[in-house]
Amino acid sequence: MTDKNLQVLLRRRPQGAPVPEDFEVVETAIPTPGPGQVLVRAHFLSLDPYMRGRMSDAKSYAKPVALGAVMEGATVGEVVTSNDPSFKPGDVVMGGQGWQRFCVMDAARLRKVDTSVAPLSAYLGLLGMPGLTAWVGLEDIGTPKAGETVVVSAASGAVGQVVGQLAKARGCRVVGIAGGAAKCDFVVKELGFDACLDHRQPLDPQLDAACPDGIDVYWENVGGHVQEAVFPRFNDFGRMVMCGMIAQYNIAPGADAAGAPPGPNLGPVVRKRLRIQGFIVSDTGWGRYDAFLAEMTPLIAERRMRWREDVADGLAAAPRAFIGLLQGENFGKLVVRIG
Template structure:
């Protein structure tokens, strides 16, 4: 094969916010698939906040990317050669092939995608890990009931978009929080949330107006000043779905960092009988993918599940796009189109 394999490697571990020099872009030979493997040519790479954690060697739920190794990440692409009977050239698949154009991957780690349900890139977002995250967190922790008020932070993002629309489909009243007027307009106008608050403006008066009866479910994607504003408004028996706290990802664990956001006073957890629970989608999510897809397919077909993608061109652009994700630079599910 005359093509080469473009790869993005982790050159060094960032201190604070990542910079482009933390990555290295190299060209390598295209790998040969072994028996039981498939050679996949990636068409889209997903960029996700969890990748900041993989760049660090701090103790976590998953191992860090070794220095000099290909950055970890999910892709959708097409099979170009197969040494496994389950896949043939031309099949479209999703899997964790990393920040690279080609990957020889064990067939058992791939999932076939169906472009008649949604376009290829959507299998990294609304039908991929972020969408599955939304579904798992609502099923297991948020459990919104008809008439309840659900508040979703990072509402225009990959996870937040799906959380709000699934909660609406279950009869809840949904209030998003996002950064800036354009994102808020999209969240109400296109996604159909009942309201969306701009966290760049004072949140308390906006929350007073949008949540006069308090908050039953708070979906936490952000932390920081957004969490501090929403937490005191949780009603008795409220649920706080701890999905992520992206505002803190560039702060070293345990560091007494200037500017680290102060957490809320947790005293009311007992008095209000609150449930605050974290979760990681990969614990149980992929084993329940078929149930997730069964709920999503009819919503997509009926136009009741919409989404926005923010697609940048070329693997070279991946480091800067990822750095921007940690500052709110993306508008919608961030992905890279791999030429």
């Protein structure tokens, strides 16, 4: 066994887009579990857009990562030693051990995973927080009905892939929006969306052609010019699932308007009786994980739920990969193979 731990720390708070110097990779001793605790070796780390928020000390729904602390993040891995009867060495688990190879965790914060349903790394995407986000947002806010038109931004990404395929399974017409021809091809040919529009090309004519009956549900992952183009095309009683607005994450609060992306005119919200609602998956999601798994498992077995991962190699590659995620460089759910 490697006798050192490897960790990625937050060295300083980014101004605008993060840069590699905001992180520090260090070697430390492997920690020892206390009573009721488990030592876990991570095999994969999830990189997710919310981590940009944790790097900032602006007021938010979750506490920031402290300077000098290990970056926060979900992992999947293997139990090395256990001081809790519910886990034994070799058990395969998911948890939130952060950007590090080894971590001591309270047993109550770990969940065993079944790799016969999907490979281990899928528990960071399809069957992890992003997939659960897709399911919760559709169940609670999007409520898509057969025959409705559902538009999904960042459609080839971790959340977008699952949103679109769940909406297809519920009988909707599903239109993705993604950056570039390769991502759009994947979304239609591999994931089975009805169409996918390239947001690097003018969106208005593409939306007119792909959504002749207007839009009933818009799943918002990006904001900016994509939101601006989608918004006027809502049907009466449309629902906008405010999942995230990644186009704004690198813009400092209080930055001048010239640096801000465009936003929609919200006037039609009243006239069209739209429902716009934000949510955070951790509010209710993990308590409903079994119901989520019950819907996803047969879809995976029937190959009606496909997914794509973008794998960075080695923990030291995590900062660069994360910086790329905030610029659309990932193609599929971004994970790090820790090695």
